[in-house]
Structures are given as C-alpha cells and as structure tokens.
Amino acid sequence: MSSTTLRRRLHHRDLDGKRNERYEVNQSMSSDDDLGEPLLGPHNRYDHSEGCTLAEILDEGRAQERLHWTLLFSHLIAQWAQWLANIVLGSGSFIGRFLPFLPLLTQSGSTTKLLPPPLNPLQEARLKHLKLRVAVPFDGSSVQHQDALKQLWLLAYPNREFPSLKSELWKDMGWQGCDPSTDFRGGGYVSLENLIYFAKEYPKSFQNLLNKQNGERSEWEYPFAVAGINISFMLVQMLDLQSGKPSTLAAIHFLDLLSEDDRAFDDLFCIAFEMLDAQWLAKRASYMEFNDVLKSTRTQLERELALEDISSVKDLPAYNLLAR
Structure with missing residues (x-):
C-alpha cells in the first residue's frame, strides 16, 4: 500500500468499520481543554486520598512535612552558597558553575526547580x-504566513x-484537514519556521520522514506536518521558553548550545523529529500511540542534553x- 493511501486513511471517518474509534480520536484532537497539542489528549488526574485509612493519611502528612523542611533547608543552603560563589569565587569558577543546579523550593512547596545561571549578553x-x-x-x-506555507509546499x-490555501491536497503533507491554518493551535508560527528550516537544511531527512521511506511502517501512520x-x-515546554527564566535542567543546558549557535532550537527540532521516527519504528x-512516542522522545532528548x-x-x- 502506498504512503499516500495510508495517509488518506487517517482522514476517513470509517477505519475498517470502527466508526466509534475514529470519533473518539477526533474528539480528543479538537478539544479545547488540552494543551493545544493536536495529537495529545489531556493528562489523567488521580485522587490519591480515596480509600486511605486515618493512619495512612497521618503518615502521608508527616512525610510531606519532612519533605517541606528538607527542601526549605536546601533552599537556604543554596542561597548562601550562591551568594558566597558570586562574591568570593565568581560565576566563572567551577563551583560558580555548579551551584545554579542546587534545588530551589517553589511557592507550592511540592516541586523543585533549579536556580537559573547568570546569562552572558549573547545568551540574553x-x-x-x-x-x-x-x-x-x-x-x-497574514500574507507573510501564507507565503511561508507556500514555501513549505514547494x-x-x-x-x-x-x-x-484550502485544498484536500494539504492532507498529503500530513495536515488534518484541507486548511493547514487550523492545525497550528499549539505550535504557533515557529513550528512552520521549524518545518521550513528542516526542509532547507536537511532535505534528505525531511523527504525520508515526509514520505515515510524508512523502516516497516504502520498501517495507521502519524501525519507528518501535525x-x-x-x-x-x-520543545517549547521542555526548554522553558514561555517562562521568565529557564529553571529546568534541559533548559539550562540548552542555553550553552544557544550561545554557540543561534539556530540551536531549529536544529534541535530536526534532531527530535528523527528521534521520534526512530522510536516510532522501534516500538x-x-x-x-503517538502521545507515548512523543513523551519517550522528550525523555531521550533530555538525557542527551545532560551528557x-x-x-x-x-x-x-x-x-x-x-542527513543532508
């Protein structure tokens, strides 16, 4: 079966007679309650207190209290050590580079984040x-955005x-409908820029993934563009790009890459796409299962950034x- 035929099956309302299954997929992709990710459903929430005994609740409360004081103590040590490093040793020393990674207690008291390192002017x-x-x-x-879509097509x-701009042919590229503009809820314009960069800088890899040329493919493939x-x-979430300062380990490591190359984000996108397809085939x-593959791709990328x-x-x- 050709790759074009496989892609078109994604858009049929009836997949091998399973109308209800297809209806559920469309529901999750069109829901306004998700994080804007067209292929990802909402996260499950669990109530851990249901069915607990009084003793278990008290034990959990004491554990939470111990965690609170431990993290608070770590916070005080981190602040003191950071001050000492900045005054005595300077941020360029070994200790000065290490200290930003000490834990910092957040306002919620339930999660830890990292002290962001001082940024040089280029990084800023x-x-x-x-x-x-x-x-x-x-x-x-926007004419600029329409032109970018045309550039991607060419x-x-x-x-x-x-x-x-509205045609059934867009589905061949892996858009969900005949109007690509409806698929940008989560990614924004930068995601279109990423795809264009991928096609220009690594055309061989781009074409391989677009046309699903590597490995033994599934009968129900992920749509390329989406x-x-x-x-x-x-990547925006992983690298903390919508917060005030980077506070995750991956985001802090990414700052070093950004200081070496202003296109580091676009290159990371290309790498992540190849990683996703490799995991797709391996699994x-x-x-x-797209959601699970994307999560495992993020985990693998975070590990490589920490090397x-x-x-x-x-x-x-x-x-x-x-491959170029």
Whole structure:
C-alpha cells in the first residue's frame, strides 16, 4: 500500500468499520481543554486520598512535612552558597558553575526547580529573540504566513503545483484537514519556521520522514506536518521558553548550545523529529500511540542534553541521524 493511501486513511471517518474509534480520536484532537497539542489528549488526574485509612493519611502528612523542611533547608543552603560563589569565587569558577543546579523550593512547596545561571549578553539576546519567535501565533490571514506555507509546499513537493490555501491536497503533507491554518493551535508560527528550516537544511531527512521511506511502517501512520507542530510545542515546554527564566535542567543546558549557535532550537527540532521516527519504528507504534512516542522522545532528548562534553547541537549523539 502506498504512503499516500495510508495517509488518506487517517482522514476517513470509517477505519475498517470502527466508526466509534475514529470519533473518539477526533474528539480528543479538537478539544479545547488540552494543551493545544493536536495529537495529545489531556493528562489523567488521580485522587490519591480515596480509600486511605486515618493512619495512612497521618503518615502521608508527616512525610510531606519532612519533605517541606528538607527542601526549605536546601533552599537556604543554596542561597548562601550562591551568594558566597558570586562574591568570593565568581560565576566563572567551577563551583560558580555548579551551584545554579542546587534545588530551589517553589511557592507550592511540592516541586523543585533549579536556580537559573547568570546569562552572558549573547545568551540574553538570543534567548530573548527565541522567546519572541515562540510567542507569535500563526495567522492564516497574514500574507507573510501564507507565503511561508507556500514555501513549505514547494520545498516538500518541488515538482507539484502549489494548491489553494484550502485544498484536500494539504492532507498529503500530513495536515488534518484541507486548511493547514487550523492545525497550528499549539505550535504557533515557529513550528512552520521549524518545518521550513528542516526542509532547507536537511532535505534528505525531511523527504525520508515526509514520505515515510524508512523502516516497516504502520498501517495507521502519524501525519507528518501535525507531528512537526507537536514536536515544536514539546520543545517549547521542555526548554522553558514561555517562562521568565529557564529553571529546568534541559533548559539550562540548552542555553550553552544557544550561545554557540543561534539556530540551536531549529536544529534541535530536526534532531527530535528523527528521534521520534526512530522510536516510532522501534516500538512498532500506531497512530493511537503517538502521545507515548512523543513523551519517550522528550525523555531521550533530555538525557542527551545532560551528557558531558556537549557544547553544541552537533555534539548530541542523535545529530548523526540527520542527513543532508
């Protein structure tokens, strides 16, 4: 069965007679309650107190109290050590570089975050520029954004005529409907920029993933373009790009990569896409498992960012998956 035929099956209301199953998929993808990720459903919530005895509740309360005081004590030590490092040793020393990773108690008292390191002027400027890019929503009425969609089409299909902005042909690229602008809820304009960068800088990898040329494919494949939007959205969350200061380990490591290359975010997107497809094949996954594959991709990427001697995106082991 050709890849085009497989993609078109995603948009049929009836998949092998399973109308209810298809209806549920559409419900989760169109819900306004999710985090804006077209292929990801809402997170499950559990009530851990249900069915607990009084003794268990008291034990849990004492455990929470011990955790509170432990974290508070760590917070005081971290503040004192940070002050000492800045005054006596300077932020460039070994200890000065290590101390920002000590735990800091958040206002909720239930989660720990990291003390953000001091940023040099280059990091400040590039991080600010990246956050501005992330904040731009996709606007279907913008001529610039329409031109970007046209550019993506011509990069993906150089021998095919550009269709209208609303056409069934967009489904061939892996958009969910005939109007791509409706799929940008989570990723924003930066996700379209990521896809264009991928097509221009790594055309061989881009075409391989677009046309599902590697490995033994599932009968119900993930749609290429929408998967790209999900990857952009995942990276924005992982790298803390919508918060005031980076406070996760991956985000802090990413700042070092950003100081070496102002296109580090776009390259990381390309790497993550290749990683996702490799895990998709390894797990023999199907459409309904996309959420799990994306989560495992994030976990693997966070591990690679935490490796020693990683000073640029090209030092990441998964960079070798990319082909020009």
